[in-house]
Amino acid sequence: MLLDYDNGVLESIKNVYGDSYHSFLEAITRPSRRLYVRVNRLRTSVGEVIDTLRSRGIAVFQDEELEEAIYFYVEGPYNIELYNYDNVVVADKYAAESVYLGSNLYIPGIVKCPNSVRKGSEVVIVTQKGLPIAEGISMINCNEIRYLKRGIAIEVTKSVYKAPKIVELPEYKAGLIYPQSLAAMYVAKALDPKPNDIVIDTCAAPGGKTGHIVEYTMGKAFIIAFDHSKKRLEEMKRELERLKHTPFIEMWRADSRFLHIDFSWIKADKIIVDPPCTSLGVRPKLYDTKRYRDVISASRYQLQFLKSASKILKIGGTIVYSTCTITIEENENVIESIIESDKCLKVVDTGIARGSKGIATSYSHNYTRFHPHIHDTTGYFIAKLTKIC
Structure with a gap:
């Protein structure tokens, strides 16, 4: 994890947290233990969404105070290693933060994908700083990526943290939920x-x-x-x-x-x-x-x-x-x-x-x-x- 903050930023953080500023810095390098989404109550009820998710074996819970807020527990961390250096795919910052939690890597989020990566190849996904964050299976031939604009590039099979792939849930595709922090x-x-x-x-x-x-x-x-x-x-x-x-x-x-x-x-x-x-x-x-x-x-x-x-x-x-x-x-x-x-x-x-x-x-x-x-x-x-x- 690389937090490049100058002395002014660090002093600003210390003005808020004092001696516990290290705890703050450590916390922002990992996800919350709860991954929240908001239920679109204009189109459905919280109970219906929870019931349909649980019927598929997905553990989901309603927030203690906000009725429209439901959450999934985030598991991890797990260790990801650079086991195959030839098949390393680099994700941009925004995409990497989602992949870190188990989301698939989509084509627009790729910074670099070696031509050696073919459909079905096992790959490691890393950040632009070289930090390994996930393992997965390529869904594309990387030598053809310039002709592709959207869709899943790498199906993630293991990530540092694990949570449901929100954007691939039927409830998301139907417009019944929206990912939003508590x-x-x-x-x-x-x-x-x-x-x-x-x-x-x-x-x-x-x-x-x-x-x-x-x-x-x-x-x-x-x-x-x-x-x-x-x-x-x-x-x-x-x-x-x-x-x-x-x-x-x-x-x-x-x-x-x-x-x-x-x-x-x-x-x-x-x-x-x-x-x-x-x-x-x-x-x-x-x-x-x-x-x-x-x-x-x-x-x-x-x-x-x-x-x-x-x-x-x-x-x-x-x-x-x-x-x-x-x-x-x-x-x-x-x-x-x-x-x-x-x-x-x-x-x-x-x-x-x-x-x-x-x-x-x-x-x-x-x-x-x-x-x-x-x-x-x-x-x-x-x-x-x-x-x-």
Whole structure:
């Protein structure tokens, strides 16, 4: 596992965790023991999904608090060795993190596949840093890979960790479940959208929180999902089509830092601001490189999204701000910067009983944090703001 963090990033982590920062660093290199998915309650019930999975011998359980959340236990770790150096397939970072948990390797996730690998060959899958993460059987001739765009390249037979292959479950293909971390599911709960609310998701792609709002309101809210990336919006559209959510959502391409200028007519009841961040809380990390300048740059960027969101929010409306990172700079400091500059915004309690409170700042008792080494979740931050004037 390679975590390449400079002294500034390490100090930022220590400011949160003190002497236990090593425990945090160790935790983000392995997956949570629970792999969560969200049941699409607009189309089925939690009980039906659990029953059909268990009928096929798959062990699945309902979360203790969130009704729509179900989980599978993650087994491992197991040892993977480079037993056949000639047949080594290299996966990109995103694909490798899924393969690490037992997912098959798909063609778009391949960085390098030797021409010697033929259909039926036994192979070892490694990260771009050379770490072996899985063994498998090739489903393709690698000398033909340039002609192929999608589909399974390597069927994984053994991986460092093992969990059900979510995207290959019939329930996934039918749009009945959506892979989402437990912590991220609490964003919709904190937002608490109601039927007929105008709800804005400012950095919406890939659509997990947008889809959750649809299900939370049973399709009865007016939802606009913004993202600046055409490619990510296209991917989001495909995912929401799988869930059968597209009739309930408007998807618009725009830079959400300027919604108050480009869409000044919007007056929203509820807004999600889940901006780009340093993702230090995402796990498992097989390798990661961060510099303190990334933290500072992200925090300045994040504040711009909040400033714009506040200007299109109705009086009495709610903003929920969330990140999958753990630095104070990107979390508590961003919130306290916005309320210092915008006196019409007030920090209120998230209403989430799970997790921990924020780090010692003026409003820390109102924030929610999830810590990988304490709660065995993604590292996550959630804050809730209301507009009072």
